Amino acid sequence: MPVTTCIFDAYGTLFDVSAAARNAAAEPGAGKLADTWQALAESWRIKQLSYSWLRAVTGQHADFWQLTQDALDWSLEAHGLDGDAALRARLLALYHELQAYPEVPTMLAALKARGLATAILSNGSPGMLEGAVSSAGLGAVLDDCLSVESVGIFKPARAVYDLVGQRFGCAPCEVLFVSSNGWDAAAAASYGFTTAWVNRKGEPVDRLPGQPHHVLTDLARIPELEVF
Structure with missing residues (x-):
């Protein structure tokens, strides 16, 4: 799928x-x-x-x-x-007004142009996420910002990843989950998401039950992955 x-x-x-x-x-x-x-x-x-x-x-x-x-x-x-x-x-x-990485706006716009749903799933509180998205000018290319505050526990708890299906009505196999945290990509892979680890520092893959399906140095190639 x-x-x-x-x-x-x-x-x-x-x-x-x-x-x-x-x-x-x-x-x-x-x-x-x-x-x-x-x-x-x-x-x-x-x-x-x-x-x-x-x-x-x-x-x-x-x-x-x-x-x-x-x-x-x-x-x-x-x-x-x-x-x-x-x-x-x-x-x-x-x-509260962190800069987005340079490739982010173009990458997200490319995904939206293909008709894909896009969202953030973060440990961040709603106010923090709102400030970052607004200052980076990403509101038009994101459908939602999902915060762990709605379940009261941080990643990698499964209840956090459950939020995606609850919001978008999709099965785990229909989700590409992207994180710069190796442990997050690993946990999301164990959950059932297809995962991409943005390994900006060239670190080894974490020794955890789940393994990222794709390892990238930045986000630019996300729209080119053969998962869509």
Whole structure:
């Protein structure tokens, strides 16, 4: 059965999660951040994901915006930047308007031109996703933004992937799921989706039960995959 529905993870897949720290570091008066922004961005992302998994396992859910703040606070302290309230506020403001990767608008427009449904499925809270989609100008090429907040648990819980069929009335085999997170692509493959892992860093494939069906270096080739 051909794919009818293309679902994308948001952070790190459509939106560049390093952009907030990178852009803040380029602003006047960035100080120490100018030298440490890459390390800060990496630890911020790692802690953000780690907190989502730990909260899912322990049943102590909080929305992704809270996790984003908690992860930033840890990272600022780890890199000797805690205590700078203005920097913290600026980084969080920039996270609400993350840049999309350059190939994203054209790729999504190509999928829509073929009559395919397109949507985001993300750990992000609705407000976060709305801000990112709006600032990137992607509203016209996305049919919906599905947030884990409707089920109260983070990926890779199966209840999250269930949201796709509930929204679009499609079987798992009709879905192409795209993520930059290897664990997310693996879990979605185990669920029954056809998956594409956007492996921007050239990392090894995760040793997990599911395996991505396609491994790409960016999103440009998504419309060319022989799944439609």
